[in-house]
Amino acid sequence: QAHLVESGGGLVQAGGSLRLSCRPSTGGYSMYSMGWFRQSPGKEREFVAGTSWMGPVKYADSVKGRFTVSRDNAKSALDLFMNNLKPEDTGVYYCAAGRARLAMDVVSTPENVESWGRGTQVTVES
Numbered sequence: 001q002a003h004l005v006e007s008g009g010g011l012v013q014a015g016g017s018l019r020l021s022c023r024p025s026t027g028g029y030s031m032y033s034m035g036w037f038r039q040s041p042g043k044e045r046e047f048v049a050g051t052s053w054m055g056p057v058k059y060a061d062s063v064k065g066r067f068t069v070s071r072d073n074a075k076s077a078l079d080l081f082m083n084n085l086k087p088e089d090t091g092v093y094y095c096a097a098g099r100a101r102l103a104m105d106v107v108s109t110p111e112n113v114e115s116w117g118r119g120t121q122v123t124v125e126s
Helices: none
Strands: 006-007 009-014 018-024 031-037 046-050 057-059 067-071 077-082 089-096 120-125
Touching: 006 089, 018 031, 018 089, 018 120, 031 067, 031 077, 046 067, 046 077, 057 067
Parallel strands: 009 120
Antiparallel strands: 006 018, 018 077, 031 046, 031 089, 046 057, 067 077, 089 120
16 A cells, blocks of 8 residues: 555656655655655656755756756645656656655665655656
8 A cells, every 4th residue: 555645657758857745644644765766667766856854955967957856844744846857757657755865865776765656657758
């Protein structure tokens, strides 16, 4: 049972923007690292962006300068603002939460994720 629920995916033209949102369906993740991963057909799930519960953020090199992650710690809510989207951004985007070794760390590998959402599809057409 997914404890995180994503919304906001869809179809967009290259250069367009989308906003993804993640909210907990049960429990809270205020002291967890939270982030976004994505998976395209035939590829492994990869880290996109995330925040530690203390504030520091981390982005994959491929999305730096285009994506912004925002967190409301009190609500364990996480948003991903995606601008200047490219066809290679296409995939299923998953919200994720995990407890990092240090409070300032961001969980950025799938094996360290403890809770996943079911995912939301993002398709970018050229």
